[in-house]
Amino acid sequence: MSEHVSRRHACAAGDDDVVVLGGGAAGLMCAAVAGARGRRVRVLEKTRRCGKKILMSGGGRCNFTNLYCSPDNFLSANPHYCKSALSRYTPADFIALVEAHHIAYHEKERGQLFCDHSAKAIVAMLLDECAAAGVAIDNEIEIERVVPDAEHGFIVHTAQGDYRAASVVVATGGLPIPKMGASDFGLSVARGFDLPIRDTRAALVPFTLGGAARTACQDLSGLAATVEARCNEAVFDAGLLFTHRGLSGPAMLQVSSYWQAGQAVTVDWLPDDDIDTWLAGRADERPNARLSSVLAERLPKRLAQRLCAQISANQSISDCRMKQLDDRARAHWARELATWQITPEGTEGYKTAEVMLGGVDAQALDSATMAARDVPGLYFIGEVVDVTGHLGGHNFQWAWASGHAAGTVA
16 A cells, blocks of 8 residues: 655645644544545645554554553543543444454453554555545645634645645644654644643653663663562553663553652562562572572572662671571561662653653643634644553554544544
């Protein structure tokens, strides 16, 4: 399937009913839905290809939704905002579309659905839906600004000419991964129409560490473990990965969305066990083994040794033999291993973040339509809005749901 590219350098007034800014997940969904209603729709995409973030997601296989997606999987200053769109376009609705296009998929874990073969199938599906609905797509368009127009609604000024339409849908995404064309253009459009913006920052992003902690992570780089990570009200049971710069893996990415500078992240290294009881059992079975050797049964050996060394140094307790652990010492080790803490220096920022936290204030938008309450005909969908999902397909489901909501009315 090749993209339908229209290299138009100037537009006649009133040529389009709807202009969608951005050819990503939300934008293509919105365009296809609006076009299917008989609207004359045009997508303006700044890069050569649509759906670049879709193509790179999920290791190239696109974690396109989650079976258990619910409003509880999203962060927003207005936590109720996402409920309407998510309830009216569910994971089952998108799965039905995927199946109608005969795309093979599988559940990896915890409701996460991936293509069996390639994320290209999802992009091709969206482009086919757009083509069937008569949607025009203009690629490599440098959008400069959006202004109101008394006669036609809006004028979208670009380096290639002006586009006029009754409705404009902003689906330009957020700030992560600038090398793929990310920008703050959608936020600039909102500011131009005096819409409020919630503070933005990188989310679902690896942590960086400083000083001795960074050196320790470099020594452990590449090692992974399944942990329970906690920060503020967030608790996630998932993988942790040591990197040359700090901590990554699903557990760290998840809590990064809740973390604030200067705060500690708490890790339970053996989340599936009552550690005290487990240690007591191992002491009976391996009385002459050192604690670090016993922990190496459940954790990578170098990590077990490093944890024992660190906790011993901090708490003036030793990596002793199991038979030397009395009840008090065993309880102490259990507590330390279940509440191990580290304070990140920061995060890797937008260069590696999967999503942006914050964005156009949802209080200024209609939850049923994604329309700006005070600017008729202007819509904001997808990542540019202050709605940020957990890892695992939830952000794509928000893209589909918000795009569908705007497409049914724009």
